[in-house]
Amino acid sequence: MISLPAAFLLLALTSMQLPASILLDVDGNEHVLPDPGAKATIVYFVTQDCPISNRFMPEIRRICGEYSSRDTRCLMAYVDATATADEIREHRQTYENTVPAVHDLNHALVGLADASVTPEAALFDREGNLAYRGRINNFYADLGTPRRQATEHDLRDALEDVLAGRAVSQPRTQAVGCFISKFGTAQRQESP
Amino acid sequence: MKTPHAPIALACVFALLSFSTALAVDSTRSDAVTFNEHVAKIMHERCSSCHRPGQAAPFSLLTYEDAAKRAQLIGAVTGTRYMPPWHAETGYGKFKGERRMTDREIATLAAWVEAGAPEGPGEAPAPPTFPSGWILGEPDLVLSMEEPFTVPADGPDVYRNFPARVPTTEDKWIRALQFQPQARTVIHHSLFNADTSGTARKLDARDDTPGYSGMGASIPGKVSLSGWAVGGRARVFPEGAPLRLPAASDFLFESHFHPSGKEETERSSIALYFTDEPASRTRLSFQLPPRFGTGARIDIAPGDPSYTIGESFTLPAAIELYGLTPHAHYIGKEFKSWAELPDGSEVPLIWIKDWDFAWQDMYVYEEPVRLPAGATIRSSIRYDNSAENPRNPSNPPKRVRWGRGSEDEMGSIIYMALPADENDVKAIRQAYSVISKRHARQAKEYFRARRAEARAQP
Numbered sequence: 001m002i003s004l005p006a007a008f009l010l011l012a013l014t015s016m017q018l019p020a021s022i023l024l025d026v027d028g029n030e031h032v033l034p035d036p037g038a039k040a041t042i043v044y045f046v047t048q049d050c051p052i053s054n055r056f057m058p059e060i061r062r063i064c065g066e067y068s069s070r071d072t073r074c075l076m077a078y079v080d081a082t083a084t085a086d087e088i089r090e091h092r093q094t095y096e097n098t099v100p101a102v103h104d105l106n107h108a109l110v111g112l113a114d115a116s117v118t119p120e121a122a123l124f125d126r127e128g129n130l131a132y133r134g135r136i137n138n139f140y141a142d143l144g145t146p147r148r149q150a151t152e153h154d155l156r157d158a159l160e161d162v163l164a165g166r167a168v169s170q171p172r173t174q175a176v177g178c179f180i181s182k183f184g185t186a187q188r189q190e191s192p
Numbered sequence: 193m194k195t196p197h198a199p200i201a202l203a204c205v206f207a208l209l210s211f212s213t214a215l216a217v218d219s220t221r222s223d224a225v226t227f228n229e230h231v232a233k234i235m236h237e238r239c240s241s242c243h244r245p246g247q248a249a250p251f252s253l254l255t256y257e258d259a260a261k262r263a264q265l266i267g268a269v270t271g272t273r274y275m276p277p278w279h280a281e282t283g284y285g286k287f288k289g290e291r292r293m294t295d296r297e298i299a300t301l302a303a304w305v306e307a308g309a310p311e312g313p314g315e316a317p318a319p320p321t322f323p324s325g326w327i328l329g330e331p332d333l334v335l336s337m338e339e340p341f342t343v344p345a346d347g348p349d350v351y352r353n354f355p356a357r358v359p360t361t362e363d364k365w366i367r368a369l370q371f372q373p374q375a376r377t378v379i380h381h382s383l384f385n386a387d388t389s390g391t392a393r394k395l396d397a398r399d400d401t402p403g404y405s406g407m408g409a410s411i412p413g414k415v416s417l418s419g420w421a422v423g424g425r426a427r428v429f430p431e432g433a434p435l436r437l438p439a440a441s442d443f444l445f446e447s448h449f450h451p452s453g454k455e456e457t458e459r460s461s462i463a464l465y466f467t468d469e470p471a472s473r474t475r476l477s478f479q480l481p482p483r484f485g486t487g488a489r490i491d492i493a494p495g496d497p498s499y500t501i502g503e504s505f506t507l508p509a510a511i512e513l514y515g516l517t518p519h520a521h522y523i524g525k526e527f528k529s530w531a532e533l534p535d536g537s538e539v540p541l542i543w544i545k546d547w548d549f550a551w552q553d554m555y556v557y558e559e560p561v562r563l564p565a566g567a568t569i570r571s572s573i574r575y576d577n578s579a580e581n582p583r584n585p586s587n588p589p590k591r592v593r594w595g596r597g598s599e600d601e602m603g604s605i606i607y608m609a610l611p612a613d614e615n616d617v618k619a620i621r622q623a624y625s626v627i628s629k630r631h632a633r634q635a636k637e638y639f640r641a642r643r644a645e646a647r648a649q650p
Contacts, residue, residue, distance in 0.1 A: 050250065054250075057453040094454055147587075181260075
């Protein structure tokens with residue numbers, strides 16, 4: 001009686017682990033996930049027209065810049081399947097975003113991290129375990145309710161834990177933002 | 193409840209029940225709810241005026257694809273009434289331009305989301321068209337910010353004030369106006385004033401950046417010329433009551449911006465429409481409590497979730513109340529105002545349950561509210577200075593008193609009215625000045641006590 005839920009849990013845990021895979025970014029460069037040369041990999045889930053996601057662009061740039069010297073890789077996942085390559089290119093230019101970006105057309109990364117909104121961060125350790133998933137910080141208390149400044153920096157805290165080899169104290173949080181929509185993903189899958 | 197009334201009450205309850213059941217049955221037939229047949233109409237009527245290219249809203253809501261890929265978000269934000277943004281309670285004053293969905297519309301959207309956001313057969317109704325340029329035609333005068341202001345990409349919200357020279361050599365009467373911002377994604381509201389003292393221009397000269405910061409510094413004799421908030425359109429003033437634009441003054445844009453993640457450039461313009469007819473009716477403007485609450489002795493302990501101020505004004509003569517503007521800063525939580533009539537009945541004027549500083553609306557009644565002599569207008573303003581209030585600018589909460597800074601508080605409701613009879617203007621003003629003077633005395637004592645306290649501190 002105990003073995004069934006236990007097996008289910010094990011499966012669920014296993015599915016949280018990132019299988020080694022190669023991703024092609026929008027500039028045509030390959031990225032190995034999990035990156036064997038990095039202690040930590042952050043995947044940011046974003047949409048080009050979500051104002052909350054956009055307001056986080058400077059903080060995303062800052063985190064990636066500050067941690068790049070500490071064996072941390074960053075990747076942006078654009079999750080709107082209906083977005084065109086031009087829209088993504090323009091968005092990256094507008095927000096001076098040089099972080100490598102993939103268009104997660106089939107929501108493979110969304111599924112791996114079980115992301116539900118943008119912006120949301122998934123933090124994988126060197127083995128590809130999902131060490132943290134959730135908000136970048138608590139700047140938004142709710143939709144339409146930004147604080148003067150963030151008072152809890154969940155992603156940075158989780159990064160510090162992972163880089164120090166500790167268990168992340170708060171491994172899951174609820175992000176505030178725009179819901180990720182499956183719209184457009186099915187058609188794209190049917191006609192590769 | 194007295195027994196004879198019970199059957200009537202029961203019948204009413206039954207009628208209500210069967211009505212809501214009818215609604216429920218309708219909305220649960222989610223298989224029947226489609227974009228083309230039901231949702232497009234709601235989107236076009238309630239969302240598209242802002243959610244279209246070139247407007248303040250972040251994305252368009254015109255087509256099936258626009259709506260379908262945001263179906264869950266649409267369901268969530270309409271369900272909580274975060275969108276469309278409208279902060280006054282239904283049934284508590286009826287205002288022009290109410291951006292509200294009916295319960296039925298919200299239920300229809302929820303059913304559509306539940307059904308997987310189907311497009312449905314046939315074609316969607318064509319999206320509405322919107323007039324371009326100035327809605328009211330060619331303006332008599334257009335004023336613009338003298339220099340463009342760069343809104344930073346990042347950081348807290350920005351409050352900045354920009355003077356623009358008024359070139360007219362004589363006073364003008366404004367019968368209507370329309371505000372036109374440039375950086376529509378970052379500007380949230382702008383309050384308009386005229387400054388004849390030169391103070392604003394001096395403040396502007398303090399640094400090289402255009403304008404000066406703050407939530408409306410004290411400008412002696414500042415003349416309020418209404419304002420604009422996101423979603424606002426052209427504003428036409430009541431017949432016979434145009435606004436006076438003083439000659440050779442500075443027009444002030446007092447604007448609120450929220451950074452969007454990238455730098456934006458704002459250069460606001462305003463189109464003014466004049467009339468040759470000077471005001472024939474006297475605009476009466478009064479605040480409860482008066483003077484933005486300087487005399488309300490505001491002193492909110494850190495952590496206090498419910499601190500209330502208020503004031504009342506008994507009218508010596510009849511007025512037509514045509515609008516009001518609530519004002520508080522970040523920890524303002526609830527505004528309520530009503531009038532008690534001599535016959536004992538109550539007239540609801542406004543109720544905002546969850547004040548959001550970001551939406552500085554001026555609420556204009558659909559039909560002016562006529563209040564007779566002897567009516568008492570009451571205001572009640574509640575603050576939440578707890579750590580649980582995410583809008584609290586201080587973490588941990590601090591003691592909050594009256595001030596102009598964003599961490600200080602103010603509190604008043606500004607009422608705008610016309611006298612029912614011009615001969616009563618003096619009597620109304622005299623009655624109000626009694627309250628206003630009392631608050632002036634209280635303010636004097638309040639600030640004296642604060643200075644003494646500051647001196648006593650080591």
